[in-house]
Amino acid sequence: xxxxxxxxxxxxxxxxxxxxxxxxxxxxxxxxxxxxxxxxxxxxxxxxxxxxxxxxxxxxxxxxxxxxxxxxxxxxxxxxxxxxxxxxxxxxxxxxxxxxxxxxxxxxxxxxxxxxxxxxxxxxxxxxxxxxxxxxxxxxxxxxxxxxxxxxxxxxxxxxxxxxxxxxxxxxxxxxxxxxxxxxxxxxxxxxxxxxxxxxxxxxxxxxxxxxxxxxxxxxxxxxxxxxxxxxxxxxxxxxxxxxxxxxxxxxxxxxxxxxxxxxxxxxxxxxxxxxxxxxxxxxxxxxxxxxxxxxxxxxxxxxxxxxxxxxxxxxxxxxxxxxxxxxxxxxxxxxxxxxxxxxxxxxxxxxxxxxxxxxxxxxxxxxxxxxxxxxxxxxxxxxxxxxxxxxxxxxxxxxxxxxxxxxxxxxxxxxxxxxxxxxxxxxxxx
Amino acid sequence: xxxxxxxxxxxxxxxxxxxxxxxxxxxxxxxxxxxxxxxxxxxxxxxxxxxxxxxxxxxxxxxxxxxxxxxxxxxxxxxxxxxxxxxxxxxxxxxxxxxxxxxxxxxxxxxxxxxxxxxxxxxxxxxxxxxxxxxxxxxxxxxxxxxxxxxxxxxxxxxxxxxxxxxxxxxx
Numbered sequence: 001x002x003x004x005x006x007x008x009x010x011x012x013x014x015x016x017x018x019x020x021x022x023x024x025x026x027x028x029x030x031x032x033x034x035x036x037x038x039x040x041x042x043x044x045x046x047x048x049x050x051x052x053x054x055x056x057x058x059x060x061x062x063x064x065x066x067x068x069x070x071x072x073x074x075x076x077x078x079x080x081x082x083x084x085x086x087x088x089x090x091x092x093x094x095x096x097x098x099x100x101x102x103x104x105x106x107x108x109x110x111x112x113x114x115x116x117x118x119x120x121x122x123x124x125x126x127x128x129x130x131x132x133x134x135x136x137x138x139x140x141x142x143x144x145x146x147x148x149x150x151x152x153x154x155x156x157x158x159x160x161x162x163x164x165x166x167x168x169x170x171x172x173x174x175x176x177x178x179x180x181x182x183x184x185x186x187x188x189x190x191x192x193x194x195x196x197x198x199x200x201x202x203x204x205x206x207x208x209x210x211x212x213x214x215x216x217x218x219x220x221x222x223x224x225x226x227x228x229x230x231x232x233x234x235x236x237x238x239x240x241x242x243x244x245x246x247x248x249x250x251x252x253x254x255x256x257x258x259x260x261x262x263x264x265x266x267x268x269x270x271x272x273x274x275x276x277x278x279x280x281x282x283x284x285x286x287x288x289x290x291x292x293x294x295x296x297x298x299x300x301x302x303x304x305x306x307x308x309x310x311x312x313x314x315x316x317x318x319x320x321x322x323x324x325x326x327x328x329x330x331x332x333x334x335x336x337x338x339x340x341x342x343x344x345x346x347x348x349x350x351x352x353x354x355x356x357x358x359x360x361x362x363x364x365x366x367x368x369x370x371x372x373x374x375x376x377x378x379x380x381x382x383x384x385x386x387x388x389x390x391x392x393x394x395x396x397x398x399x400x401x402x403x404x405x406x407x408x409x410x411x412x413x414x415x416x417x418x419x420x421x422x423x424x425x426x427x428x429x430x431x
Numbered sequence: 432x433x434x435x436x437x438x439x440x441x442x443x444x445x446x447x448x449x450x451x452x453x454x455x456x457x458x459x460x461x462x463x464x465x466x467x468x469x470x471x472x473x474x475x476x477x478x479x480x481x482x483x484x485x486x487x488x489x490x491x492x493x494x495x496x497x498x499x500x501x502x503x504x505x506x507x508x509x510x511x512x513x514x515x516x517x518x519x520x521x522x523x524x525x526x527x528x529x530x531x532x533x534x535x536x537x538x539x540x541x542x543x544x545x546x547x548x549x550x551x552x553x554x555x556x557x558x559x560x561x562x563x564x565x566x567x568x569x570x571x572x573x574x575x576x577x578x579x580x581x582x583x584x585x586x587x588x589x590x591x592x593x594x595x596x597x598x599x600x601x602x603x
Contacts, residue, residue: 010493017501018520022566029567045601047510049461049590056465105520128510132518133474134563139464155521165512175512185587201572262471302466 043168046139050171053128054141061125118232120272121155122146126264127171136179136203137162138264143170143369151230153270159236159258160184160224161267176261177237178203185227186237186255191216194225197237197255205238207253208246216243222255232273443539445489455599456482458503464510477552479503481589483522484551485596487529487539494603496533500526514567523559525551541590552582554569564573 005012142148144167149199151229152164154174162182175182178199186197186207193216195209207222226233236256246252392422447455452564459478464573466473483503487496504522508515533539556578563569 010497010527010531012496013494014523017497017523021501021516021520021523022562025514025520025562025566027517028514039509039515041505041515042509045460045506048457048506049464049510052461053465126468128464129468130511131460131465131467131474131507132511132513134569135513137512138468173512179512181512201570202574262467264468363489 002289003383046168046171050127050139057125057127117274118270119274121268122271124267124269126267135166136176138174140174141171143168143172145169147171147271148269153231154267155235156259160231161259163230178205178261184231186222187225187227188216189221189223205257208250210251210253212245212249216240216253218242235389268395444491444603446603451599460506475584476588477558477585479507480555481592484528484529484548485593487526488533489600491530491533493527493530496526496530497523516533516565517559520562521555524558526554528554544584544590548586549582552585
């Protein structure tokens with residue numbers, strides 16, 4: 001007997017080790033439930049690997065910041081000019097959109113419609129991955145110490161990324177939307193068809209549960225439907241690339257994600273979602289003519305007119321710009337972008353480019369650390385705008401920039417061009 | 432390129448220092464998790480597998496080979512969200528096989544290492560596929576071109592990894 005054991009010792013050990021692992025695997029497969037505690041070996045492995053990853057990412061980010069902040073300043077003026085021109089263009093665009101939004105809010109209020117708003121986010125740095133093609137997940141540098149919980153949505157400025165799967169003390173594992181075990185409620189932007197978006201083993205995204213008699217054009221945007229209770233409605237997911245016939249009279253709609261899931265660096269974790277009933281705007285929105293008036297060159301007002309606030313037509317124009325421009329960025333300060341950016345000081349992620357509702361007046365969890373208390377009202381952002389010194393923009397406690405323009409008189413001479421003159425990079429300066 | 436069939440007495444048996452035994456697999460697992468974030472193509476490599484094969488063929492001890500492979504695999508499993516044991520079982524088999532083959536074959540030259548790595552990469556993938564599909568019920572996609580490309584890429588990298596391991600291994 002001993003000779004047999006000695007002769008086949010290696011084989012017996014192999015069989016024993018394999019048997020133990022298969023048994024362990026079977027137990028895990030059978031007992032997998034969402035409330036199951038994380039295994040100790042997983043905590044050890046993550047504890048061994050993630051500190052090194054964090055240190056490496058920190059070093060990389062620091063050196064990159066040094067480079068970008070001190071050495072790589074070439075082209076900043078040109079970029080500044082281009083950005084200012086972009087702000088002007090977007091101000092006009094915003095007028096159109098805000099009127100649509102006002103109309104939508106009025107209709108929603110009439111219907112007693114409740115909508116979800118992202119009211120708190122937390123910026124996080126991606127520090128590592130699973131290292132396996134069959135497990136599409138990443139690790140971020142925030143954990144339960146920072147208030148993260150499983151099933152929180154993870155997004156970037158470009159679109160949704162995934163959800164928090166496991167939370168450890170200082171790190172969390174995020175399951176990406178292209179993992180085969182992931183599922184997201186989705187809706188097609190134009191056709192309004194709803195389906196379930198799943199990942200595949202090859203890491204692709206496929207929207208299923210759409211009947212085969214429907215017509216879906218390639219290139220159509222896919223948004224979150226909010227039906228999964230994880231992602232708020234309206235966040236961008238991706239674009240339709242091709243449509244193939246699926247099983248059981250359903251289509252397989254292949255989707256290319258708008259967020260680059262293979263090169264994630266910074267993400268935003270949605271830590272709080274509010275559900276509110278839509279309220280119609282009390283005051284009228286800014287008019288496109290006001291924006292245009294602000295852009296046109298005009299004769300500076302006389303000093304005596306300045307104290308009286310000049311003519312109503314011209315006073316409204318800069319007032320609306322002064323308040324409106326902070327609103328564009330100020331909402332970000334309250335909402336997704338502003339919540340994220342100050343938290344680490346490195347994040348550049350912002351609100352996903354969707355018609356996604358952002359809550360004016362909601363508080364950023366991390367904003368007070370890096371910005372003044374009135375940051376959410378757009379004040380710091382206003383410093384970058386031509387009329388930044390206008391009291392309308394700095395007025396604390398504003399809930400609606402449009403209201404600010406309507407109620408706060410502008411004590412300054414009301415010529416936006418005059419304000420812009422000292423700035424050599426202004427887009428209105430003749431070149 | 433010669434794979435010489437030798438007796439157990441003729442082949443050299445090596446060992447690794449404790450720091451090397453601990454740190455090299457950890458470094459491989461770390462790189463496997465970190466590098467693909469910056470260079471997504473790196474996902475076709477399986478650095479922990481190469482270290483498993485390298486350790487196993489140098490030590491030429493099936494017990495040490497299967498235990499090293501099992502531990503590295505379980506550690507790798509722990510970083511994924513899949514059940515623990517998928518990589519563990521695959522690498523246990525590879526560790527045992529590579530060390531058993533190491534007793535029989537001289538695997539000191541680059542050509543032999545290239546072929547052995549391709550072979551054990553295939554074994555690893557087949558075992559993983561069968562377990563993931565049969566035991567865990569994962570939806571697996573098998574692509575011959577992808578597996579072939581991965582096998583060759585891993586074998587090329589394996590030759591380099593084994594050369595690095597040669598520098599830290601000690602003759603018994």
